[in-house]
Amino acid sequence: MKYYIIAGEASGDLHASNLMKALQKEDVNANFRFWGGDLMQSVGGTLVKHYKERAFMGFIEVILNLNKIFKDLAFCKQDIEAFNPDVIIFIDNSGFNLRIAKWAKQKGFRTNYYISPQVWASRAKRVHNIKRDIDAMYVILPFEKDFYKDNFNYDVTFVGHPLIDAIADRTQIEEAEFRAMHQLNNKPIIALLPGSRKQEITKMLSVMLSLVHDFKDYQFVIAGAPSQDYEFYKPFIKNANISFVENKTYDLLSVSTAALVTSGTATLETALFKVPQVVCYKSSAISYEIAKRIITLKYISLVNLIMNKEVVKELIQKDFNKNRLKEELDLILNSEKRDQLFLDYYDLEKKLGGKGASEKTAKLIYESIKS
Template identity: 60%
Template sequence: MKYYLIAGEASGDLHGSNLMKSILAKDPDAEFRFWGGDLMEKVGGKPVKHYRDLAFMGFLEVALNLKTILRNIKFCKEDITKNRPDVLILIDYPGFNLRIAKFARELGIKVVYYISPQLWAWKEGRVETIRKYVDEMLVILPFEQDFYKKHRVDAHFVGHPLLDAISGLKDISPENFKKEHQLSDKEIIALLPGSRKQEVEKMLEIMLSVRSHFPEYQFVIAGAPSLEKEFYQKFTDKNVHFVSNKTYDLLRCSKAALVTSGTATLETALLKIPEVVCYRGSKISYAIAKRLVKHIKYISLVNLIMDREVVKELIQEELTTENLVSELQKIISGEKREVMLDDFAALREKLGGSGASEKAADIIVSGL
């Protein structure tokens, strides 16, 4: 069978690659064509575009790059028409993927949506598009199935694919990791500033501003696989280090982390590393988002899933050096650290067991 996948971000590349592996286990003759990244390319198939050329963050940034986005949509439609897959698998990335869903469905191509857009937070009206043009909706958060049921969409809860990625990790020696990456013997505070250039540039400066308050620790930046090493050089010095494409290993060797809001907040929690969640967008984008998002108290997946504050979120004006120092001190040692680790264990239970990629592949392959 011919499978066409579209992932527009680093997390989608990870989940897409694991799904592709599971599909191959059930359909050894599977042919893949995809928009994604390096992880999907390692599985095999024909890459069409890399997600680094697709990821635009915020309302203002999308507006400024609208011509590029529309050009990519046009090219995607032409590529699907030319290659006529048996199934189109869309991975999150709703602004792009929902347009492609409508187009593919009208061509008679089966459409599967794996990893729901956060419609429960905003743009709830998009559910109508999913009801009309998506054949199978595969969700990964426990409350999403009820959300779709309320809107008369029969969604399948398959569990969270991050549990698959994390359960397969081999043990790691912090001493060997430090030696391999020329790090000192000091304990590590990991910095996860995001995967897009504009995001990293916004976040790293404020994250690094806490260094002088923690001289007994070394700060290590988690480099995104989509960004070149040279990009990070302006942020590094003898007291700030950089490790590329080794985020899970870095986190597992760290005492705590400062994490930009996104999938990384959940990854950090599942790896049992106490964290402070950070977010600062353009004033225009944030003002628009605040008006559009309804009934949502949190921005991090950890707090959203638990429906209470487990990790501290420092957003916009609250993201200051003073607040970062205060919150980081609380999770390096003491009661708050222990409570957070207990909450992370409860979070893992709430997400169910591993096997999301396999369950999703089962539904996709058996339905063809």
């Protein structure tokens, strides 16, 4: 079978690569063509365009790059027609993918979506288009199945969260080996996960690193995103208590005492490693004001959304400042808040449905094509 897969950022690259591996087990003749990243490329097939080439953050940046986005859309359609896949698999990345899905459905291609767009967060009316354009939706968050069914009478399949597999199946490393490999001292580690886009990282690190002098008994370690190279991070490493690890976030979390995390998939990854965290987010004033008017959620972190309560503290926009961050970091390092976090994290993992998300999804996709 021929599979055309479209993923748009680092997390999509991870989940798509694991899905591809699972599809290879179901279909020994699997032929992949994809938009994604290095992890997908390592599985095999043809990389059409890397997500690094189209990583735009915020409403303003998207507007400034509209011409490039429209060119990518046109090229993608041409490339799909030339490849003529048995199925197109969309991975998150809703702004791009839903436009391609509308066109693809009209052209008669089979359309599957793995990892739902966050329609439950904003612009829920998009579900009407999803029902029209997507043959099968595979969701990874437990509340999404009820959201689609109760509000739009749309049956989707909950397959569990692929992060559980990604974390369980990784090659583990001993803490002493990790410290030696990255020349870290013996101080407890505070992991900094500032996001994946340059604009985002710069905003986050400027505040996160302002705490270094207040926590001299800890080692601050920046988790480098696969989408950026060391030279970009180099100006931030101005102190002996600041270190950097490149593309080793899971290893870093496995040995960390606490973490400061930019909102996104990383909040859930941090929770699954049972690391107490403070969730941080700050965008441009204009983007924030626009987002406030269209996002209806009570929380921004996946941890709190899944648990439907405040498990981890969220510092958003003006609240994301040195004083508030210092106060919350103190709490998760030294108080009973830390113990409660561990209990909530275990409950969170139970809600996510256990291992096997990639395998379940691959089997369902392959069987649907055969039938």
